[in-house]
Amino acid sequence: MRAIFSLLWIALSCGVTMQAAENVFQFNTRSEQVFDERIRGVRNRENKDFIFGGLFPIHSDAPDSLGALCGEIRQERGLERMEAMLFALDMINEDTTILPGIKLGYDVRDTCNSETIGLDETIDLIITGSSLNIESCESVSAAGVNASVPIPTSGIVGAASSRVSVPVASLGRLFRMPQVSYASSSALLSDRARYGYFQRTIPPDTLQASAMVDILLHFGWNYVSVLYSQDTYGAPGIEEFRKEAKERDICIDYDKPIPPSISAAGYDNIVNELSQSRARVVIVFANQETVEQVLTRINSNVTLRRKFTWIASDAWARSIDLVHKFNDTAAGLYGVAPLTDHFPGFEEYFSQLTIDSNTRNDWFPEFFAAYANCTLGVNCNNTRNVTSFSRYQQGNFVPLVIDAVYTFAQALHNFLVENCDATNNGTYEWFRSNATCLGQSRELNGSSLLEYIQMVNFTSVTKNPIRFDNNGNVRGVYEILNYRATRDNNGLSYRFVSVGSWDSDSSAKRLSLTNESLQFGLEEDGSIRTVPVQSECGGCEPGSYVRPIPGSCCSICEKCDGSKYSSEHLAEECSECHVEGRREMWGNNPFMGSNSCVLIPETSVSYGEPWAAPTLVLGCLGLVCVAVTAIIFGCFWKTPIVKSSGREQMMLLLVGIACSFFLGFFYLAPPSIPICIIQRLGLWFCYSLMFGALTIKVQRVARIFYGIKRKVTYTPRFVTPGYLVTFTLIIVAIQMCLIIVSVAFISRPTVKRTIRYNDDRLGLPEGVIITCTEEHIAITVLSLLYESALIGIATVLGVLSFKYPENFNEAKYISFCTFALLIVWLGLIPTYFATQSRQEFRNAAISFFVILSACAVLVFLFGPKLYVMIFQPKRNSVEFSTHHHTATSMDAGVPMQGIGYGDGSHHSPGYNSKPPTESFPSVPLQLHDSSKPGREHDHPVKLDSE
Ligand SMILES: *[C@@H]1O[C@H](CO)[C@@H](O)[C@H](O)[C@H]1NC(C)=O
Ligand SMILES: *[C@@H]1O[C@H](CO)[C@@H](O)[C@H](O)[C@H]1NC(C)=O
Numbered sequence: 001m002r003a004i005f006s007l008l009w010i011a012l013s014c015g016v017t018m019q020a021a022e023n024v025f026q027f028n029t030r031s032e033q034v035f036d037e038r039i040r041g042v043r044n045r046e047n048k049d050f051i052f053g054g055l056f057p058i059h060s061d062a063p064d065s066l067g068a069l070c071g072e073i074r075q076e077r078g079l080e081r082m083e084a085m086l087f088a089l090d091m092i093n094e095d096t097t098i099l100p101g102i103k104l105g106y107d108v109r110d111t112c113n114s115e116t117i118g119l120d121e122t123i124d125l126i127i128t129g130s131s132l133n134i135e136s137c138e139s140v141s142a143a144g145v146n147a148s149v150p151i152p153t154s155g156i157v158g159a160a161s162s163r164v165s166v167p168v169a170s171l172g173r174l175f176r177m178p179q180v181s182y183a184s185s186s187a188l189l190s191d192r193a194r195y196g197y198f199q200r201t202i203p204p205d206t207l208q209a210s211a212m213v214d215i216l217l218h219f220g221w222n223y224v225s226v227l228y229s230q231d232t233y234g235a236p237g238i239e240e241f242r243k244e245a246k247e248r249d250i251c252i253d254y255d256k257p258i259p260p261s262i263s264a265a266g267y268d269n270i271v272n273e274l275s276q277s278r279a280r281v282v283i284v285f286a287n288q289e290t291v292e293q294v295l296t297r298i299n300s301n302v303t304l305r306r307k308f309t310w311i312a313s314d315a316w317a318r319s320i321d322l323v324h325k326f327n328d329t330a331a332g333l334y335g336v337a338p339l340t341d342h343f344p345g346f347e348e349y350f351s352q353l354t355i356d357s358n359t360r361n362d363w364f365p366e367f368f369a370a371y372a373n374c375t376l377g378v379n380c381n382n383t384r385n386v387t388s389f390s391r392y393q394q395g396n397f398v399p400l401v402i403d404a405v406y407t408f409a410q411a412l413h414n415f416l417v418e419n420c421d422a423t424n425n426g427t428y429e430w431f432r433s434n435a436t437c438l439g440q441s442r443e444l445n446g447s448s449l450l451e452y453i454q455m456v457n458f459t460s461v462t463k464n465p466i467r468f469d470n471n472g473n474v475r476g477v478y479e480i481l482n483y484r485a486t487r488d489n490n491g492l493s494y495r496f497v498s499v500g501s502w503d504s505d506s507s508a509k510r511l512s513l514t515n516e517s518l519q520f521g522l523e524e525d526g527s528i529r530t531v532p533v534q535s536e537c538g539g540c541e542p543g544s545y546v547r548p549i550p551g552s553c554c555s556i557c558e559k560c561d562g563s564k565y566s567s568e569h570l571a572e573e574c575s576e577c578h579v580e581g582r583r584e585m586w587g588n589n590p591f592m593g594s595n596s597c598v599l600i601p602e603t604s605v606s607y608g609e610p611w612a613a614p615t616l617v618l619g620c621l622g623l624v625c626v627a628v629t630a631i632i633f634g635c636f637w638k639t640p641i642v643k644s645s646g647r648e649q650m651m652l653l654l655v656g657i658a659c660s661f662f663l664g665f666f667y668l669a670p671p672s673i674p675i676c677i678i679q680r681l682g683l684w685f686c687y688s689l690m691f692g693a694l695t696i697k698v699q700r701v702a703r704i705f706y707g708i709k710r711k712v713t714y715t716p717r718f719v720t721p722g723y724l725v726t727f728t729l730i731i732v733a734i735q736m737c738l739i740i741v742s743v744a745f746i747s748r749p750t751v752k753r754t755i756r757y758n759d760d761r762l763g764l765p766e767g768v769i770i771t772c773t774e775e776h777i778a779i780t781v782l783s784l785l786y787e788s789a790l791i792g793i794a795t796v797l798g799v800l801s802f803k804y805p806e807n808f809n810e811a812k813y814i815s816f817c818t819f820a821l822l823i824v825w826l827g828l829i830p831t832y833f834a835t836q837s838r839q840e841f842r843n844a845a846i847s848f849f850v851i852l853s854a855c856a857v858l859v860f861l862f863g864p865k866l867y868v869m870i871f872q873p874k875r876n877s878v879e880f881s882t883h884h885h886t887a888t889s890m891d892a893g894v895p896m897q898g899i900g901y902g903d904g905s906h907h908s909p910g911y912n913s914k915p916p917t918e919s920f921p922s923v924p925l926q927l928h929d930s931s932k933p934g935r936e937h938d939h940p941v942k943l944d945s946e
Contacts, residue, residue: 043105051154154412189472199454227290267297410456600768602770646700673751681736
């Protein structure tokens with residue numbers, strides 16, 4: 001019996017439920033029209049147990065505040081959502097499983113998307129229901145059995161934009177009016193202290209941003225660019241993204257708002273700037289029109305179209321029509337879209353609404369006329385519905401409006417289930433007079449309703465899970481979409497594939513993505529890319545290092561140039577090739593960044609250099625000349641000109657000259673310690689030998705000449721060849737002592753390796769220059785002074801004895817020689833110091849100057865004698881000389897041979913035995929004459945003989 005009764009009851013219940021499922025919509029019941037200067041709306045509060053206010057932007061905002069209160073009727077996002085609320089209320093009223101026996105009414109207002117109007121409407125919603133439920137003001141509710149007396153509004157569905165929801169939520173807190181918004185996603189509204197009565201069925205932007213950040217991190221992208229439409233959708237969305245990205249170390253490179261009024265050139269500019277970025281992943285938080293403009297430009301640029309991977313915000317994450325136009329560019333796109341944004345049941349309802357049938361919504365005809373672009377009463381089809389238009393697409397937020405209404409219903413339902421006794425047939429009875437129910441005296445007010453709202457946990461008819469967190473935010477569930485290419489016979493075809501989901505509620509891993517066949521767009525060659533593109537901040541190639549940019553989350557790659565290198569991918573600094581022990585290493589690619597070190601090529605002074613050529617040629621020629629001179633001197637060894645010129649002294653000079661010519665080769669030789677020692681010793685040996693021999697020679701001539709001038713009759717002392725050679729060697733020895741002491745103790749000659757940098761080629765090393773170490777500067781200066789003194793004395797004496805005609809005018813040539821040496825020497829000193837930095841130039845210069853000096857001596861001292869020996873052998877004959885000797889001796893009274901112009905032949909007549917005569921005075925006269933022009937000038941002997 002009991003079982004039969006149960007079955008009967010079940011059957012009955014089913015019948016009732018099935019009847020409810022048929023959804024008898026009440027769009028043909030009339031609503032009361034609310035129309036005032038400041039408020040407008042439609043409502044049906046009669047004989048209802050609970051009234052819900054609704055705030056929808058039916059009209060757009062007034063273009064300017066002076067004109068009409070509201071602007072044009074909105075074709076999208078306004079009336080359709082309002083109908084969604086009415087539809088949801090119809091469903092609930094018909095549904096016996098939720099709020100059985102309870103009638104819900106509505107009071108829908110048009111906010112015109114304006115804060116002020118939204119506030120007006122909200123206040124009116126509160127006052128109309130006489131529910132001024134604040135501390136200082138007792139509720140003036142007079143609702144009782146009399147149905148026409150208004151009952152309080154229980155809650156508000158709305159508003160749409162966050163801009164309107166914010167002031168409304170402030171009022172809601174003041175008047176304890178629960179509010180559930182379906183579209184206000186601003187993070188601002190999560191503030192419980194200010195907006196404690198605010199809830200929403202749309203996940204806040206923070207969650208979408210979190211979902212995007214999770215996706216980025218999943219694929220290892222920490223370096224991205226961002227584009228967003230500068231409106232209430234894009235700007236706050238990206239603001240949340242920035243916050244989240246910053247916290248989780250994602251670097252945003254290019255970050256650009258796109259204003260609604262941007263020009264085509266502005267778009268070009270943005271695309272151009274975007275393409276400069278190294279980031280290859282671009283987040284686009286923008287409305288579809290903006291996205292289309294950007295993608296059009298990217299897609300038309302062949303080099304860019306396959307560069308980026310896009311992350312689409314919910315506004316275009318599922319817009320197949322949009323991305324179909326840009327398959328190449330959009331391929332591999334990842335979209336974040338609310339899990340459910342389409343509710344088929346609503347379409348069924350909406351398709352029944354026509355101007356004729358929809359009598360409860362006074363805005364419908366106006367809306368239809370605007371939508372169908374017709375004039376009411378003239379050419380509008382009163383029986384046509386909106387869904388029949390091909391462009392009709394269900395608004396994204398329709399399910400969320402339905403969720404909002406169901407949230408209130410569910411909260412009320414829970415209240416009734418917990419607090420009230422159901423009647424026999426399972427319904428509840430509500431006493432509007434005191435807002436209580438059968439079996440319970442607890443009054444339902446705003447704060448208790450809020451409690452129940454915050455506790456709801458159900459799955460809405462739209463399949464969205466509804467549960468609010470502590471901030472009044474619904475759990476955010478997103479679907480992750482991948483725009484994927486598949487290859488078939490006709491090439492590539494594209495479609496969106498759901499690849500996973502993101503759920504703010506699952507504490508462990510909010511993002512779950514399938515690992516299978518994820519795509520990341522097309523490669524350059526058109527093949528499908530199956531590994532994520534690299535969009536990392538920080539990784540640098542070997543050869544460069546990671547340098548953080550101050551004030552930025554990202555770093556840049558700086559090349560390791562010069563002597564620096566790095567061999568790792570993530571080097572934080574370059575290593576130095578140039579460390580101790582490997583001093584002569586250098587980066588292998590010093591301009592573009594080196595990843596290893598190479599040896600710098602060694603260079604040293606060498607015979608191959610162009611500037612070495614004159615030295616070498618002159619050196620060789622000089623040596624040949626010296627050899628020839630020596631041979632000729634040898635051949636004429638016994639002739640007067642050789643004898644009278646002081647053979648020993650001349651030979652010393654010749655040795656000095658030869659040594660100078662040789663020295664050039666040592667200065668151009670690759671440095672080694674012996675070479676260095678030879679260079680040091682040789683230079684000063686050659687110079688001191690040449691200068692010393694010359695000085696000694698010239699002093700002797702000068703002393704004799706001086707003696708003649710002063711009519712001194714005694715023979716000058718120390719003029720024998722032995723003395724002269726000894727003096728010369730002493731001079732050389734002094735210099736050499738200095739140098740040997742230096743070489744041995746002060747600055748030992750060693751081979752020095754220096755890296756030479758080339759200033760012209762950005763300081764690159766030219767090579768390792770191998771040179772001899774420098775002489776100590778003090779030694780150099782002392783030597784220079786010493787040699788300068790020698791050549792100075794020689795020059796002065798040369799000038800003084802210039803006119804002494806003896807021995808083939810030797811004095812004159814000695815003077816020329818000392819002049820030339822002085823000039824060369826004066827050239828050498830500055831050159832020596834000027835070439836301080838370039839050792840090889842100094843070496844070349846020194847060797848060149850030494851050779852030049854040797855040449856000067858060779859030419860001026862030996863040249864005239866060779867000339868006489870070879871071309872005027874007659875004058876060099878013993879007979880001539882003897883005759884001449886006799887003549888001069890008689891005329892001048894100077895014991896030429898006796899004084900012995902260094903011929904050292906002790907057998908000479910008159911040597912030591914023949915005292916000087918008194919006949920000196922005639923010589924100056926002769927000298928005077930000798931300065932006259934004439935061919936005799938070169939032949940003092942002849943001149944003297946006349
Ligand atoms: C209900 O109230 C209205 C006006 O407040 C009044 O005219 C009507 O008579 C009342 N009806 C009942 C049944 O009290
Ligand atoms: C993009 O791909 C879709 C589907 O494969 C195709 O219908 C559409 O024509 C393509 N668009 C372009 C511009 O090629």
